[in-house]
């Protein structure tokens with residue numbers, strides 16, 4: 001099995017690769033970042049599509065493993081490097097939050113024809129959790145915060161008209177987690193650029 005330092009992440013600060021980097025940095029896992037110049041369409045070059053056939057960023061390589069899908073990367077990292085993830089139940093809860101972020105939350109960002117009440121339902125759910133716990137999964141920062149928090153950060157770019165102040169616990173949480181050192185650098189680039197990541 002390749003050591004952690006042989007973890008190679010092909011990424012771009014405005015891509016979902018930033019979500020993966022955030023988690024790696026929180027865990028203190030060594031990795032080699034390889035910046036893909038998306039303006040020059042490096043992600044469509046043959047060497048890159050041999051790693052991710054869809055020509056999308058990010059991609060992760062570890063030993064013989066070539067991984068696409070940033071959500072799958074988070075789950076791989078949790079399983080392999082997050083000491084708090086030990087049992088099938090722990091892994092199931094990691095999957096629950098990653099899938100929630102990448103489906104229910106992503107829908108809020110990308111579906112221009114959201115079903116009536118969908119925004120309110122998802123945000124009220126988050127508000128109730130964050131009013132009761134400092135972090136999404138409970139007392140500690142976990143993969144759940146990377147998955148959910150990154151989508152809240154991206155909401156500033158994709159839904160600039162959204163007033164998170166309607167959900168005060170969510171708004172305070174978004175500020176708190178995006179100020180974490182491992183998140184701050186990319187969050188300020190992404191939000192400062194005010195453009196969809198990687199597009």
Ligand SMILES: N[C@@H](CCC(=O)N[C@@H](CS)C(=O)NCC(=O)O)C(=O)O
Pocket residue numbers: 014015016017043055056057058068069070071197198199
């Ligand atoms: N579901 C994929 C989405 C990957 C994706 O769409 N990446 C964007 C950047 S965030 C991209 O590479 N866009 C360029 C393209 O689709 O050609 C993931 O989460 O990794």
